[in-house]
């Protein structure tokens with residue numbers, strides 16, 4: 001396994017209340033608990049040749065980047081098998097499942 005590698009980095013995403021916002025332009029990416037990647041722009045390209053690195057994993061492995069629709073900043077990147085769903089990143093705010 002290549003690991004998750006998709007945890008939002010500090011500063012990339014900002015949690016305001018229950019919603020995540022872009023750390024740069026403040027674009028609302030929706031409730032943190034429901035998977036912000038659905039609201040980001042997802043771009044896919046084959047890992048092969050990505051970033052000039054000599055990956056030899058073949059074209060069935062994709063590099064996915066998630067970009068802010070507001071300012072175009074890259075918020076996260078992950079590798080995925082072709083046709084696999086995006087990793088469902090969810091921030092744990094400590095309140096999940098605790099509310100009636």
Ligand SMILES: [Zn+2]
Pocket residue numbers: 022023024025026027068069070071072073
């Ligand atoms: Zn933004």
